[in-house]
Amino acid sequence: MNNDNTKLATTALVASGLGAALSYLMFQRQQKSRPRSNSMTFHIPSDAPKSIGNSRTSFIFQDPEYDMNSGDRQSSVSDTTILMPHSHEERMRRRIAARMAVEDENSQPRQSVTVRVPASSANCGPGYDCIGLAVDLWTEVTVSRADEFEITAEGDGAEEMPKDDSNYIVTGVKAAYETANKPMPPLKYHVVSRIPYARGLGSSSAAIVAGIIAGLVLAGHRLPVWGSESLLQIAASIEGHPDNVAPVIYGGFQVGIHNGTRWVTERIPSPPGMQCVMFIPDFIGKTSAARAVLKDTISRSDAAFNIGRVAFLVHALALGNLDNLKWGVQDRMHQPQRAEGLYPHLFPMIKAAEESGACCAFLSGAGPTVMAFTSGASGDIFTQREKERTDYSVAKAMMEVATSYGVKGRIVVTQASQEGARVVKVDPPFSSEFITFRDNV
Template sequence: IGMAVDLWSDVTVSRSDKFEFTVEGEGAADMPKNDTNYIVVGVMAAYKAANKQVPPLKYHCISRIPFARGLGSSSAAIVAGIIAGLVLAGHRLPCWGSEALLQIAANIEGHPDNVAPVIYGGIQIGIHTGTRWTTERAPCPPGLQLVMFIPDFVGKTSDARGVLAETVTRQEAAFNIGRAAFLVHSLCLGNLDNLKYGVEDKMHQPSRGSKLYQYLYPMIEAAESAGASCAYLSGAGPTVMALTSGASGDIFTQREKERTDTAVARAMMEVADSFGVKGKLIVTNAVHEGARVVKVDPPFSSDGITYRDNI
């Protein structure tokens, strides 16, 4: 299960006489700038789907999604690359009954829970049926706010996976299965009070919290004590995500006493300070729209039909 968050990166891909990759913003120093970059991997996958050779291309990324922090930056890069590649290759994919874009992206990522929200937006529950990837949207409670503590250090996937036990007990599996069902039920009912039970975990957070991110459980406790509906490790970490409730609409039109995001953010930062962990707080919200094309040259719009923003 994954949720689309209101953090966006801009990716521009254009034809060129040689390969070039530039990036600015989040993770600019750490991001690979060769054909191993997931944007490039996505473009190559799109051209493969179109049965065409990849021409020399120039890539530029304005990254606003913290890199390697458990916030889906890799999935965003994959999907952005595929979409850009499809447009450049002049190729379209079948949707009904196949969800071809999801198949390509999930095969690169290895699972659908991150790429599905990037493609479709909202909260997505993804599985593999045995023959293909599929996903369904779960309701997103109105007024949901996301408070994220994002440490300054990069989370290494190898480290995050390395601390996990090779096997789980029957009791641990049953616990997580029940909590996953309870989480989805809480979302469907819009019952924010029960989210804290739905996000409880015995399969990855205990190991990662004790061996990698000692601030995790104190921060979860502090966030929930300050009014958060729930808090948990985002992805494999190191980011901690707290969900808070508010009224529908822009939070800046709402009185602070009717919101809890500020108090939760302060509580999370106090815990970070007590552990000597440097980082930043971002308060944002879930979004119901996924990745989209914002500009094409030549444009899709014509004299007779104007597409959104005249792209």
């Protein structure tokens, strides 16, 4: 090493030594001036908790976000709040403890709850008792603790719906309290109904699901979903099949089966821009009556016909192949029987709808509503030129058939809802000062 190099090395050594000393001094100063409560420090505990300190000699990392005891996000941290820098398990334990505290809080019984549930259209032709979609018409049910039982209703079917405990909303609430293993308190119910009553648009399933959800919230009971779909199990066991209740719970198109142990459902993707044009007769069609006209057995060729159609239906929906929908909704299991016994307008209306531009048409649920799917919608109906869409001409054609058969009714145009049931108001709310849920809109 020559002289110049020696000088250079000495200067570098002195500079780095000075730098280190300066950093150390600044660090000390910072530590003294910083308030302890908000600090993120490494320190060796004198009174470390047994679970951590006694098993490992350790430096401990302090996580300022959570307090282990209260589970609350807060600014002050206790002196014994200590963690190892790499103690992943301990950090997870704390986070879980914090979440448990939130879950505990949200599992407290509530005074009152409002649940919104969508209409639904079951079968879609060949998918008898297994396929259905959520329809963008909503009923709102409020259930509150009260001195005595009462049901009040406004809107569609307000007069007709049972006002005693045979109302399916009460059935749902009872099932929820049984699941929670808690006694059901006296409750009052108010229904704002926008789902046509007993018309094949799932009014009974919506009532069941609304009741179960309301009951669970009031009872403060959470159900698991992953691998069990517990809410679906309760609802489908009351209804007997999942074709309406699955879309009411999850939204969208759903296909549901019983796998021998439990109900299982899957979402079928739905084509964008699809509209639902519905002819809703003025008369009530009870599902019980529409099931009574069906025979217990069908022929092998009819079974084969339906198997092929249902496969086509799911394929057409999933791939957005709208041309194939008209084959996909064909059925020999219930529509011909119901048309013959109860709804003579059905097949002429399906034909008229398809000839005037609908992708397909079928009996909605057990009827009497007839549902047509049309395409071409882009955003809201009021923001698009009429000639770009077919819903108006399809509606007109369906109405003409109804008139010619002397069936009074109305046309409603809406779309599938990708969203299912949801809680819109709770007292006391789930929302806190930190998180706002949609429980207070």
